[in-house]
Amino acid sequence: MKASIKAQNLRIFMLFIAGSMFWACQSSGTKTTSQDTPYLAMDGKKVYDMYCVACHGADGKMSFSGATDLSSSTMDLDTRILQITHGKGVMNAFKGILTEEEIENVAIYIEELRVSK
Numbered sequence: 117m118k119a120s121i122k123a124q125n126l127r128i129f130m131l132f133i134a135g136s137m138f139w140a141c142q143s144s145g146t147k148t149t150s151q152d153t154p155y156l157a158m159d160g161k162k163v164y165d166m167y168c169v170a171c172h173g174a175d176g177k178m179s180f181s182g183a184t185d186l187s188s189s190t191m192d193l194d195t196r197i198l199q200i201t202h203g204k205g206v207m208n209a210f211k212g213i214l215t216e217e218e219i220e221n222v223a224i225y226i227e228e229l230r231v232s233k
């Protein structure tokens with residue numbers, strides 16, 4: 117008799133734990149997306165890995181078909197955003213492929229590739 121009451125309590129306890137874990141995941145999920153935008157844009161690193169590595173390489177230095185070495189680039193943020201948006205020479209425009217926010221994210225991210233930060 118005593119043992120079955122214990123088992124019942126344990127089951128309720130487990131349900132409570134599972135429920136609060138679910139709640140914790142849900143609420144931390146909304147925290148990150150509600151920071152400044154209501155939708156999920158790719159972060160800068162993800163965009164870079166998907167769309168830029170082919171020409172610029174993982175470290176920014178690959179320079180495929182004349183791509184600028186991003187590790188030594190000194191271009192300012194606004195100009196980078198413009199160039200990524202509209203393209204230049206061999207580099208294609210990313211307007212329409214990436215959202216404005218994703219372009220900004222990747223433009224900020226590529227600063228991490230600079231040798232002297």
Ligand code: HEC
Binds near residue numbers: 226
């Ligand atoms: C098709 C190859 C290619 C892809 C893909 C590409 N680039 Fe480029 N990128 C280039 C080339 C070529 C240049 C040099 C353009 C010029 O000055 O004529 C360049 C230049 C740049 C510059 C200018 C740096 C400077 O100091 O002049 C930035 C910033 C840049 N790319 C960022 C990116 C980012 C971010 C992505 C991904 C969203 C990307 N590129 C994808 C080929 C590419």
